[in-house]
Amino acid sequence: xxxxxFECVSDYEWRIAPFGRMRVPAVIYADKAxxxxxxxxxxxxxxxxxxxxxxxKAAYAMPDAHWGYGFPIGGVAxxxxxxxxxxxAGGVGFDISCGVRTxxxxxxxxxxxxxxxxxxxxxxxxxxxxVGSTGKLRLNAAEMDAMLRGGxxxxxxxxxxxxxxxxxxxxxxxxPGAEPDKVSEHAKHRQRDEVGTLGSGNHYLELQxxxxxxxxxxxxxxxxxxxxxxxxxxxxxxxLGHQIGTEFLRQMVIAAPGYGxxxxxxxxxxxxxDSPLGQDYLGAxxxxxxxxxxxxxxxxxxxxxxxxxxxxGSHLTLIYDVSHNTCKQEQHIIDGKxxxxxxxxxxxxxxxxxxxxxxxxxLRDIGQPVLIGGSMGTASYVLVGTEQGxxxxxxxxxxxxxxxxxxxxxxxxxxxxxxxxxxxxxGILIRSPxxxxxxxxxPGAYKDVNAVVEAAxxxxxxxxxxxxxxxxxxxx
Amino acid sequence: xxNVYWExxxxxxxxxxxxxxxTLAAAFEQTALAMTAVVTDPALVAPTESVEIxxxxxxxxxxxxxxxxxxxxxxxxxxxxxxxxxxxxxxxRLRATxxxxxVDVARHQPAxxxxxxxxxxxxxGKTETxxxxxxxxxxx
Numbered sequence: 001x002x003x004x005x006f007e008c009v010s011d012y013e014w015r016i017a018p019f020g021r022m023r024v025p026a027v028i029y030a031d032k033a034x035x036x037x038x039x040x041x042x043x044x045x046x047x048x049x050x051x052x053x054x055x056x057k058a059a060y061a062m063p064d065a066h067w068g069y070g071f072p073i074g075g076v077a078x079x080x081x082x083x084x085x086x087x088x089a090g091g092v093g094f095d096i097s098c099g100v101r102t103x104x105x106x107x108x109x110x111x112x113x114x115x116x117x118x119x120x121x122x123x124x125x126x127x128x129x130x131v132g133s134t135g136k137l138r139l140n141a142a143e144m145d146a147m148l149r150g151g152x153x154x155x156x157x158x159x160x161x162x163x164x165x166x167x168x169x170x171x172x173x174x175x176p177g178a179e180p181d182k183v184s185e186h187a188k189h190r191q192r193d194e195v196g197t198l199g200s201g202n203h204y205l206e207l208q209x210x211x212x213x214x215x216x217x218x219x220x221x222x223x224x225x226x227x228x229x230x231x232x233x234x235x236x237x238x239x240l241g242h243q244i245g246t247e248f249l250r251q252m253v254i255a256a257p258g259y260g261x262x263x264x265x266x267x268x269x270x271x272x273x274d275s276p277l278g279q280d281y282l283g284a285x286x287x288x289x290x291x292x293x294x295x296x297x298x299x300x301x302x303x304x305x306x307x308x309x310x311x312x313g314s315h316l317t318l319i320y321d322v323s324h325n326t327c328k329q330e331q332h333i334i335d336g337k338x339x340x341x342x343x344x345x346x347x348x349x350x351x352x353x354x355x356x357x358x359x360x361x362x363l364r365d366i367g368q369p370v371l372i373g374g375s376m377g378t379a380s381y382v383l384v385g386t387e388q389g390x391x392x393x394x395x396x397x398x399x400x401x402x403x404x405x406x407x408x409x410x411x412x413x414x415x416x417x418x419x420x421x422x423x424x425x426x427g428i429l430i431r432s433p434x435x436x437x438x439x440x441x442x443p444g445a446y447k448d449v450n451a452v453v454e455a456a457x458x459x460x461x462x463x464x465x466x467x468x469x470x471x472x473x474x475x476x
Numbered sequence: 477x478x479n480v481y482w483e484x485x486x487x488x489x490x491x492x493x494x495x496x497x498x499t500l501a502a503a504f505e506q507t508a509l510a511m512t513a514v515v516t517d518p519a520l521v522a523p524t525e526s527v528e529i530x531x532x533x534x535x536x537x538x539x540x541x542x543x544x545x546x547x548x549x550x551x552x553x554x555x556x557x558x559x560x561x562x563x564x565x566x567x568x569r570l571r572a573t574x575x576x577x578x579v580d581v582a583r584h585q586p587a588x589x590x591x592x593x594x595x596x597x598x599x600x601g602k603t604e605t606x607x608x609x610x611x612x613x614x615x616x
Contacts, residue, residue, distance in 0.1 A: 039488055069615065094594075131515060190549065242552075250545075437587040
């Protein structure tokens with residue numbers, strides 16, 4: 001990207017002053033090298049977002065931003081319903097409430113070594129992953145609605161987890177305001193036997209080792225100690241979320257002109273928050289958030305079962321569960337005044353700073369754990385939300401490495417079997433139903449996650465706490 | 477060059493599908509084939525079972541997205557892959573038959589599941605040589 005298009009506010013903040021139909025500035029948080037590598041489409045998309053009605057303060061792009069649909073992936077924007085603000089199905093994305101959760105295993109990497117292979121094989125056998133896979137749960141109509149209303153709370157009530165898991169999940173495991181009757185029969189059909197499935201693409205379940213501590217106090221509070229093993233689960237709302245995204249995007253594309261909204265890009269399809277369509281989407285999208293929370297909760301339960309079989313008495317505790325494709329109603333201070341805004345995070349992690357009332361009691365003084373997933377073979381990170389981040393990006397940070405290369409380019413450059421062998425030689429076991437899928441997700445097809453996290457930290461969006469190294473990866 | 481074919485084009489996070497043919501209906505059929513090729517080699521998919529799809533939209537571009545999303549819904553709920561398509565168009569109304577089979581993970585080695593067809597790079601029109609093309613990015 002051409003740097004002359006920006007005003008350099010600091011080494012990590014690049015501003016685009018409003019021009020044309022932009023209502024607010026656009027801001028990209030990144031270092032110079034990341035910005036230079038970013039696709040020009042990110043510039044186009046973030047300036048397009050700044051044109052949407054009711055947008056507050058600025059349209060933001062995180063350091064991992066890349067070319068998405070309407071919104072860049074790594075985009076954050078907040079809208080005020082009292083100023084004609086909108087809700088955008090494209091601003092949430094197809095994989096509604098896709099996110100990451102990380103669990104302590106209580107194991108040291110040295111204890112894991114002799115059982116790693118067996119554990120990876122059993123996890124791969126137990127947790128449905130990849131195209132066409134189905135879960136053991138098959139929900140009837142009443143249970144589907146109960147799941148869509150109850151989220152992870154529904155799952156825990158059905159025996160898939162413990163009450164303590166909910167304390168460490170955004171929204172206490174249940175997004176209020178979900179309206180299952182706004183979710184189509186097609187969407188419910190797609191989900192009928194997909195609860196507790198990982199999906200495919202960049203979704204995974206990974207065993208990881210804590211290898212570096214940057215913030216000893218926060219690490220201790222999150223109980224992350226060097227050499228310890230954690231499990232991270234990355235997946236979303238599966239077919240139900242995809243279908244809701246598909247259907248509402250279409251409705252919003254067709255309805256936008258009637259609401260007097262000029263779309264700079266059809267994919268930015270949106271509806272006023274106070275319109276019937278905006279409200280319907282909100283109800284359906286919140287149901288999909290619950291679906292994702294339930295899904296990660298059921299997968300957690302399956303993971304615990306596998307651990308208990310191999311290591312009787314093992315105890316997996318949840319550190320935190322974050323969603324990175326959402327629209328949430330939140331209070332933010334704008335020009336000294338609290339305002340209720342609808343914050344879209346498309347490929348961006350909520351990163352609330354210390355003292356926020358939404359945080360669990362025992363973490364409130366330190367801030368929210370921010371879980372950043374790597375790509376198979378590369379590091380993951382845990383960060384913590386900051387006060388500055390609340391000011392700078394509505395309490396949001398990056399969500400992962402972000403792709404640097406298309407799937408097509410990746411398959412031309414790598415073979416799945418070579419990658420599996422190469423990663424094995426580095427001590428990283430890969431289990432996947434598809435070698436082509438592995439090639440498409442090659443670590444080299446992603447940006448350098450270390451640089452992305454460093455930029456998020458330096459920009460003040462969130463503070464680095466620990467670095468995690470992959471030991472085994474179940475790839476969807 | 478052949479006058480009926482499909483191809484992929486690059487999108488940073490995902491993948492673009494493009495179908496080309498002498499008629500719009502043929503281009504739509506090829507785009508569907510390009511979409512199967514995102515998941516697996518279409519030559520590996522036996523056209524043994526058929527599914528009917530019908531949709532209607534305000535314009536050709538939205539119709540393409542509806543057609544692909546109709547297929548994605550069938551792929552997801554029937555756990556199928558499709559390798560043969562017959563599309564008929566009547567204005568902005570589409571009727572089609574898709575032939576394929578259930579996913580066989582060992583044989584098809586499906587790379588990725590398709591979440592939805594998007595409005596990104598969505599274009600339907602004529603090429604310089606007078607053939608029809610239909611394209612968009614699919615989210616995987």
